[in-house]
Amino acid sequence: MKTYLFTSLFLLACCSLTWAQTDKGRWQIGSQIGNFRYQNEGQYAQKSFSGTIMPTLGHFVAPNLLIGTGIPVSYSTSYLKSPDFKSYQLSYGLSPFINYYFGKGPLKPYLGAAYGYNRTVNYYRSFLNGESKATGYSTAIAPHAGVAYFISRNIGLNAELNYTIQHVETGFLDNIPANQQSFPPIDTKFFSLNFGFQLYFGR
Numbered sequence: 775m776k777t778y779l780f781t782s783l784f785l786l787a788c789c790s791l792t793w794a795q796t797d798k799g800r801w802q803i804g805s806q807i808g809n810f811r812y813q814n815e816g817q818y819a820q821k822s823f824s825g826t827i828m829p830t831l832g833h834f835v836a837p838n839l840l841i842g843t844g845i846p847v848s849y850s851t852s853y854l855k856s857p858d859f860k861s862y863q864l865s866y867g868l869s870p871f872i873n874y875y876f877g878k879g880p881l882k883p884y885l886g887a888a889y890g891y892n893r894t895v896n897y898y899r900s901f902l903n904g905e906s907k908a909t910g911y912s913t914a915i916a917p918h919a920g921v922a923y924f925i926s927r928n929i930g931l932n933a934e935l936n937y938t939i940q941h942v943e944t945g946f947l948d949n950i951p952a953n954q955q956s957f958p959p960i961d962t963k964f965f966s967l968n969f970g971f972q973l974y975f976g977r
């Protein structure tokens with residue numbers, strides 16, 4: 775009987791600490807990774823790799839309501855053996871977001887939205903044209919749904935599904951006249967799955 779009572783009190787205390795994780799006034803520091811992809815196929819031996827990491831900082835301005843921003847950094851590369859062609863892209867920017875959490879247990883679903891602005895630098899190298907660089911930008915709106923698992927009062931994990939509406943302006947190549955746009959704007963829509971790790975601070 776004493777063992778059962780002690781176990782019940784211990785679980786209740788742990789749940790109370792967990793529920794307090796999304797209280798007003800707390801801070802969240804974390805990082806998300808996603809969009810990792812590797813491809814090696816095709817008759818021209820095409821190889822490509824891409825990935826994104828995003829440190830985040832957020833503040834609970836009300837119970838369960840988190841407002842913050844991320845700093846997304848993305849890298850991608852593509853190689854085509856015939857004809858010889860390589861490209862590299864580095865992207866970095868800001869991504870303000872808002873999330874609202876539901877429930878009172880250690881597993882909390884949430885809904886939210888984010889806006890992203892990124893600067894992009896594209897490097898190209900080909901057998902015919904040599905090396906060139908183009909600087910551009912992209913904007914994105916990304917409503918999302920996810921679930922957070924609170925391991926303790928100060929540690930959490932999450933998985934998040936995003937639907938991204940993106941606009942990309944690649945810019946101009948530096949080895950052609952400035953009044954000739956090398957690439958047309960691109961508008962895309964896609965789903966992505968991201969995973970994250972968070973630390974929580976505050977009262």
